Every structure is written in C-alpha cells, then in structure tokens.
Amino acid sequence: MDTNDKQSAVSPPGAGIEWRREGDVAYVTIANPGHHNAITIEMWRLLKTCFQEIAGSPGLRVVVISGAQGAFAAGADISEFKTARATRDQVRHFHQEIIAPALLSIAHCPIPVIAAIDGACVGGGLEIASVCDLRVASDRSRFGIPIQRLGFPMAPAEAAGLLSLARKAVALELLLEGRIFDAQEAYEKGLLTRVVPLALWEEEVRATAQRVAQGAPHAARRNKWLIQILSGGPSPDLLSPLQQEACWDFVETQDYQRGVDAFLKKSPPRFEDN
C-alpha cells in the first residue's frame, strides 16, 4: 500500500501511513520526514483506514506499529493549528471525528497490536501507543504530552485512551507538569511493557511479535476482547453533553492563541488566564 499519492496534496512530502505484510505480521509505519513523524489530519485518517484494512485481512496474527527514522511520533503537525484547529467547530471535529475514530480503530483491532517505540513518543504518538496492547521501547525513547504549553487541555476520547494504560496519578503528572519522561521512568510508571538498549530493540520487537504470533489466534482475539470488557476502561460517555462541549472552550481563550503562537515561534509562552 502506497498512501503517499493519496495524501500528498494536504501533507508534507513523504508524510503518510503505510502498512505492509510479512507472513502473518502486519507492519504499520508512521512517517513525516523531518518532523519527527508529527501526525497530520490526513495521517490520522489514513491510520484509521489502515487498521480497517488490517482488521479485514485474513491470516494476520499480530500488528507492529512504529515510526520512520528514529522517532515513533511527535504530536500534531504545527502548520495545521491555524487552519484546521482554530474554531470550536474545527477542534470538536478534529478531536471527535478524526482522532477518536483513529484511536478506536487500533483499540478495537481484533488482532494484538505492538507499539515499537524508538525516539519521540509524544502527544498524539503517546496517544497511539496507549491504545496498543504491548509497548516495546528503545532506551533512547522519550514520552510526554506537553500540551499545557500550547494552551489546550486533552480531549475526552484521547484522555480515555491514555487512562486505559496510565494510572490517574501518571496521567495527571503528564498533563499538569508537561514534563518529558525517559524510557526508564516511563517503564517505572507503567507506560511500557519493556525497555531494551537500542542495539537490541529491533530484535526484541521481532521476538515479541513472534511470541504473540505463535499463540492460538482464537485465544489472542478472545483474550484482547475479554480483558478490554472486564477492565472497563474509562469512556468519554462519563461526561454529559454539556461537559463534553465544555472540553472545546479552550479554543475561545486568548491563551490558546498565545500558546500556539509561542510554539510556532519556538519561544516560551506567557499565559494570562484569559
């Protein structure tokens, strides 16, 4: 599958989501060259399409998702804040109709999904990793959701995905401090299945995929389904419609504009709580 043509009109050259099959393993690659694989709107759409295709492909036993060239995925693409995330309708659409369905397509993929993480796993990257089933990281990986500097809070479906992995205290730490964890701290705080030295990382990813693929496929599908139902992860439905709508109030604050402007100028933001 070459998705580059499809999305080249709206994304940077070379940006996209590709997947290929090797035997019973599907390999998904997140790519946005020169941007630490920041995820554009078109890439979120392709991610969903990609996992729908995988879910419909017979004979697959495990999915491995990774980033191209030394990063898993940094957050969002900077250039889209001013064009596609500037109004209440836009941010509601972006979070509810673009990102949420993409994350659900991974969480609900009937086949086990391994996040193979090297380098930056930040913002949307950590959101993707959180809804995978296993997370194998290289020791130079780093993790965070520093969106408080951009002036906006986490959206409900994305927070629910994070909380299906992270304890409440760890989610609060990530969001309130905006600090970046190294791989060891992320492991200690329950965000990772395991951390291995970079030199052994590809081998460990392969070995993990093989262990999963060697189990009975019926058992794998049922175990993923059962554990998800019983662990009863948090749902955005815990919010009333009014509460859900309040999640987009940020777009009307000046601090959101200040945060995004500072990010674009690579200068520290100064918020005024208005």
Place this chain on the structure above:
Amino acid sequence: MDTNDKQSAVSPPGAGIEWRREGDVAYVTIANPGHHNAITIEMWRLLKTCFQEIAGSPGLRVVVISGAQGAFAAGADISEFKTARATRDQVRHFHQEIIAPALLSIAHCPIPVIAAIDGACVGGGLEIASVCDLRVASDRSRFGIPIQRLGFPMAPAEAAGLLSLARKAVALELLLEGRIFDAQEAYEKGLLTRVVPLALWEEEVRATAQRVAQGAPHAARRNKWLIQILSGGPSPDLLSPLQQEACWDFVETQDYQRGVDAFLKKSPPRFEDN
C-alpha cells in the same frame, strides 16, 4: 485435615490440598508431587472446602497459602484435558462451577490471606495468588499464564480475578505473549507485595503473617471488605449471557486440540486458526 484419602481416587498419589493450624495462623498447602503442584479438578474442589472450613474456624487471624516442595502451583493437570475439558459442557462446568467458586472462596475469606510463593506460580497458580491479599515471593519464583500455547483463552471469572491484581496492560502482556516473568519483573509490574532471597523467604513469610495477626481482627476484616467493595474489581457480569457463552467457543476449534496435543507431547504447537 488429611485430604489425601478423599481425593486419591481421582488425583495422582499424594496430590491434594491440606490445611493445618498453628495458633492463630492457618497454613494451606497445595501439593501434587512430581508435577510442580499442578492443580487437579479434585484439588480445586478441596481448595474451596478448605477455605470454607477456615472461614468457619474461630480464632484465626491470617491464612498462609503455599505449595509443597519448591513450587507454588503450576497450571492444570495435563491428564484432565482429554477427559474433563473436552466438550463445551465440560469446559463451562470446569471454569464456572469448579475454578470460579474456589477463587471466590479465597477472595471472600473474611481473614487476610497471604500467598507465600516459591518456584512456579503459573496458570491456576497465578490465578490463586491474584485473589490473595498479600504475595510474598522468593527470588527464584516465576510467573505466567502461557495458555495461548494450549489454544484456549482465559475464562471470565479467572480474568476478573487476575484484573483485581494486575493492570490491564500487564494482563494483556501475560496472555498475548505467554512469556514467563521472573520475580523481579513480577514485582515491578505490580504482581507482588515483595520479593526476598530464598534463604530469607520462610522467615519473611512468618514475619508478614505475624504483622497481620498482631492487628485488630475486626479492623482486618473490615479493611479487606471495604477495600474490595470500593476498588470494585471487574466482574464476569460485565459480559452478557451470549458473550459469556462465547468464552467456551475455543473448545470447538481444532487449534485447541492441537495446543493440548502439543502440550502432552512437549512439542511446539502449530496453530492454523481453525
């Protein structure tokens, strides 16, 4: 209590569950000599009887459950797969009427229960440890639920018991990879109260039992009861009747037969997803 006579007709010689009392401590022993204390159907039944007797015995303040001779408990007894776990009715009965009540008898024991773990704590062994209140392990212990190689998924009540201890991500790792954790990894992933060198293990188990027994018995009972209600662990009731029935579909797959056959022959299974 000598249970050997009672179950010698259906279990290997010497296999059984015994308990004895030393002062205000009840010691329960899981034994299946030569089989790493693999748990037979009769042993699951005896486990329930045993905890019912303990719950009804006045003056006890703490229960310690351990395995005989260098193992806590490995999974199920191999010989019973072909006779007592071969049809839908049999597996439904085995998991819902035999194992689930045994695990509940431990979880609902009004007195605190300590799992004293040395050696293999695998499959049913880890299920038992998960529903105890504290877990003190020697450093040579090892943990896992490698049933994906046997071709069947975890049953709902057993998964609920596991999830009352393990985070969702750890439960998925145990089930999807089928890998064995050493004691240190099990501790890091929240499965253990503490790990001590083997030479100090018996002493630490005794000291732990003593600390529990020295507290006010009324406070201990109320604390166990309160924490269980408030932590609101996962329940198989989250599954609809149809979903519960779907948990036994595996018995009609050829992969289940392949997995059990390979296990009996000690050869690697080759699953075909049918």
Place this chain on the structure above:
Amino acid sequence: MDTNDKQSAVSPPGAGIEWRREGDVAYVTIANPGHHNAITIEMWRLLKTCFQEIAGSPGLRVVVISGAQGAFAAGADISEFKTARATRDQVRHFHQEIIAPALLSIAHCPIPVIAAIDGACVGGGLEIASVCDLRVASDRSRFGIPIQRLGFPMAPAEAAGLLSLARKAVALELLLEGRIFDAQEAYEKGLLTRVVPLALWEEEVRATAQRVAQGAPHAARRNKWLIQILSGGPSPDLLSPLQQEACWDFVETQDYQRGVDAFLKKSPPRFEDN
C-alpha cells in the same frame, strides 16, 4: 492568614494550618510542633477553610502543601481519641463531617495541588497526600497507615481517597500489615510522583510548582477535572447505608479501647477479637 489565634483554644500551641501566597503559588503548611504535625480536629477544619479560600482566590496557578519542620503529617492527635472519638456518633461525625469534607476540598480544588513531602507521611498525612495531584518526596520520607494497631479500620471516604491513588493490592498491604514504607518503596508502589535526595528536595518542589504554573491555567483546570471524571475513582456511595453504618462498629469493640490505650502508653497492643 494567621490561623493560630483561631484554633489555639482546642489545639496544642502553635498547631494549625496556614497558607500564604508567593506570586501565583499558594503555600499551605501543616503544623503541630513536637507532634510530627499530627492533625487535630481543628486542623482538619482549617484545612477545609484554607482550600476554600484558595479556590476563591484569583490568579493562583498551583498549590504546594507541606508540613512544618521535618515532617509532612503524622496521623491523628493522640489526645483526641478519648474525648472526640469515643462513641459511635463521635466517630461517624469525625470521619464523615470533619475529615471527608477536608479531603474533598483538596481533591476538588480547581487548581493543581502538589504535596511536598519530607519525613513522616502517615495516617491522615498519607490521606492528604493521596488526594493531591502530584507528590514530590524527599528520600527520608516514610509512609504508612498503621491503624490496625489502634484497633480501627479505615473510614469509607478516606479509603476512597487512598484508592484514587493506590492500587487495591497496595491499599491492602498498607492496611493489613501496618508496615511503614520508605520513599523508594512508596515510589515503586505508585504512591509518589518522584523521590529526590533531601538536599535537592526544596529545589525540586519549586521547579515542579514552576512547571505547573507555566502551563495555561485553563488547560490545567480542565485536565484535572477531566481526568478525575474519567478515572472515576471509588466513591463511598458504593456502600449501602447499612454498610456505611457498619464502618463505625469498631467503636463498640473492646479491641478499639485496647488499641488506643496501648498507643497512649506506647506499648504493643494485645487484641482479643471482642
């Protein structure tokens, strides 16, 4: 705010809760000199008042709560057991009308709250730390809830606060064993955001407060609110009215009198389960 006058009639000299403001940071201090900052009834009341004032003060971005002089807060004030915690009505009132509202005033504080912990963080001290958003501890801090030696179980709202931070297994360990954790063990068991050497602790607390304060205030408020709703912590409402009332039965046991007497005499308690 100088609260010493207000509460000097009922508390030891110098005991109280004070808060002051430095720029956009509110600093709250728990003080009970010579008693490791044990918390009197009046101090629980002042804690609530204090957080209500903070919630109503414009321009604040983060709250730091700490203890005076080498301790965070030890449990309750010994002297009040015989006077204000001796009857069913008294203990019900104490736990439901005094402590529960104080803890809720912290949990519901719209601004992020950091517990800066040095020394004893025990009983009520750990209850306070559990409902804060971040916990930065010095390496000489220690943690526990050894109330089983006093003969009473944890009250429902306090247990719910603990379980909003601690895993079920860790809560059971704290309550059933009554053991004290050092800072490293508390971190490993998920009770702490981070542990730093004492010499660096004040600096790390300041740096943490600064990181929180530098984020957009709107985002911080929404993130705290959202994560609390979605993580859906345990609520005392999971108990029926009859079950709630059963939580105060301890006050009519002789073991409660034995536990408190032993505590006052600093001798080991001998419980008889009556």
